[in-house]
Structure formats: structure tokens, C-alpha cells
Amino acid sequence: MEVFSKLLAFSFWEKFANMHGMLAMFSLILFGAGIILYFVARKSESFIGWLKTALILLFINITLLEIAGLTVYIPYRAPGGPRSILKASEETAWFHTTIFEHKEFLAFAPMLLILVAFIVVSILGKNFNNEKVSTLRKSVIFSLVLALIFVLIVAAEGVIVTKVAPVS
Amino acid sequence: MEEKNDQEIQVSQANGYLIAAGLTFIVFWVFNILKESYPSIKSSLEFYKPIGPLLGVFAVSLVAFFVFSALFQLIKVKNQGFAFWFFAISAIVFALMVFPPVFEPIVHALGGE
Numbered sequence: 001m002e003v004f005s006k007l008l009a010f011s012f013w014e015k016f017a018n019m020h021g022m023l024a025m026f027s028l029i030l031f032g033a034g035i036i037l038y039f040v041a042r043k044s045e046s047f048i049g050w051l052k053t054a055l056i057l058l059f060i061n062i063t064l065l066e067i068a069g070l071t072v073y074i075p076y077r078a079p080g081g082p083r084s085i086l087k088a089s090e091e092t093a094w095f096h097t098t099i100f101e102h103k104e105f106l107a108f109a110p111m112l113l114i115l116v117a118f119i120v121v122s123i124l125g126k127n128f129n130n131e132k133v134s135t136l137r138k139s140v141i142f143s144l145v146l147a148l149i150f151v152l153i154v155a156a157e158g159v160i161v162t163k164v165a166p167v168s
Numbered sequence: 169m170e171e172k173n174d175q176e177i178q179v180s181q182a183n184g185y186l187i188a189a190g191l192t193f194i195v196f197w198v199f200n201i202l203k204e205s206y207p208s209i210k211s212s213l214e215f216y217k218p219i220g221p222l223l224g225v226f227a228v229s230l231v232a233f234f235v236f237s238a239l240f241q242l243i244k245v246k247n248q249g250f251a252f253w254f255f256a257i258s259a260i261v262f263a264l265m266v267f268p269p270v271f272e273p274i275v276h277a278l279g280g281e
Contacts, residue, residue, distance in 0.1 A: 070226070074218040098268045104222055105266035108196055108229065109259060116189045116255070123182045127175060135248035136182050139255060146259055153263075 013075040017167045020068040023061060024155050030058040031148045038141050041128060048121065048128050055118040062111045069107055075167050082165035095161050103157035110147035117143035176246070183251035184240030190258035192233040197265035199225050204271070205278035
């Protein structure tokens with residue numbers, strides 16, 4: 001029981017930052033589902049609907065992740081918050097000016113990549129496996145894989161920074 | 169014949185969204201450089217002060233995506249290869265152009281801090 005009371009003792013922003021991380025972890029399951037369903041849909045037309053569902057769920061997940069990220073930015077930027085702590089010293093300033101800045105900008109891309117993948121699959125519908133649209137189909141798996149790589153980079157950058165100066 | 173036309177419409181619609189997304193990536197990193205270079209642009213993107221100008225760059229980019237999407241449903245792009253490569257290269261270039269060691273020299277060249 002002690003562990004639960006300690007977890008509950010976290011501040012609101014600590015809980016919120018943890019939820020933000022949990023959303024990122026959850027996206028990995030949906031990325032796995034999306035990539036597998038892409039190849040399953042290539043074999044069987046009946047799974048195209050499943051692929052669309054996985055992509056829209058992934059888009060919702062990443063959008064919520066994005067909104068949570070922008071919200072956590074409030075305590076991060078607040079006076080006395082991690083940003084000012086990091087920028088106060090030359091030794092640690094690069095954690096914000098290089099790593100965190102790249103993280104916050106790069107985070108925009110996965111949302112758009114997955115939205116486009118969903119739109120392309122929705123437009124192609126039952127023609128998804130038609131050889132005449134092979135290049136468009138490629139854009140779907142490209143978007144999934146690139147968005148996954150970007151999410152992993154963003155997550156790694158987030159971990160690097162919050163280990164030095166956590167949101168509290 | 170009708171089925172072929174339907175397929176062509178589908179292809180040009182999907183191509184339009186790929187081009188729109190590619191252009192949106194460009195809008196994002198261009199606005200990011202502009203906000204770092206010009207304080208007036210930075211302050212105009214601060215829709216909500218506690219979050220800062222980042223929210224403005226996100227909002228402008230999302231609006232750009234909707235505008236470009238609508239535009240490229242009117243302008244038909246038939247070439248799948250062009251649409252795909254434009255989208256793919258824009259997405260990869262985006263990751264580089266939002267990396268501070270890459271965009272900061274451009275900011276300095278434009279007179280920013």
C-alpha cells in the first residue's frame with residue numbers, strides 16, 4: 001500500500017509527465033499493430049479495415065501525446081522550471097538548446113505522417129493491393145516506419161533531458 | 169472505363185495529400201527559422217504565453233496542411249512517384265532542418281541571436 005501512497009504523493013505535473021510517457025509507450029504497441037497489419041492487408045483485402053482502424057487509433061494516440069507534450073511544456077518553461085535550471089549553467093544549457101529543442105520540433109512530424117497514412121489507406125480502400133497504386137502504398141509503410149523512428153528519437157531525447165532536470 | 173476514372177481520381181486525391189504534407193513540413197521549419205530570427209514573428213506566434221511560440225508554429229503548420237490539402241484537391245497531381253518522393257524527402261529534410269546545429273547558422277545569417 002505504501003507504494004500507492006508514494007505514487008499518489010507525486011505532484012500534479014509529475015503525474016501528468018508520467019502519463020505523457022505512458023502515451024508514448026502505448027503508441028509503440030499501435031505502431032507494431034500498424035506495421036504488421038500493413039503486411040497482412042497486402043495478403044488479404046479483408047484486413048484493410050483493420051489497418052485503417054490501427055492507423056486512426058495511432059493518430060488519436062499521437063495527437064493526445066502531442067497535446068500532453070505541449071501542456072507539460074508549461075511547467076518546463078515556468079520560471080525556476082527545468083528550462084531555467086538547464087540554461088543557468090553552460091555545462092547543461094545544451095540539454096535545452098540542442099536536445100530538448102529538437103525533441104519539441106521533431107514531435108510534430110509523427111502526427112502528420114500517420115494522418116497522411118490513414119488518409120491514403122482510406123482513399124485507396126479496396127484498391128489498396130492494386131499494383132497500379134504501389135508507390136502510394138509504399139508511402140503508407142514509409143510513414144509508419146519513419147514516424148516510429150521519430151517517436152523513438154523524441155522519446156530518447158525526452159529521457160536524456162528529464163534525467164538531468166525532471167518536471168516537478 | 170468508369171472504374172479506371174475512379175482509380176485516377178483516387179490516385180490524384182492521395183497524391184494531393186502527400187504533396188500537402190510535404191509542403192507542411194517545409195512551412196514548419198521555415199516558420200521555426202523565422203521565429204528564431206525575428207522577435208516580431210516570435211511574439212506573434214505566442215498565442216498562449218506559458219507554452220510560448222511553439223504552439224503558434226504548430227497551429228500555423230496545421231492550418232497550412234488544411235489549406236494545402238484543399239488546394240491540391242483542386243490542382244490534380246497525377247504522378248505518384250513525384251508525390252511520394254516529394255513527401256519522403258520533405259519529411260527527412262524536416263528532421264534535419266529542426267535540429268538546432270543545422271538551423272542556427274541560418275538564423276545567425278538572417279541576423280537572429
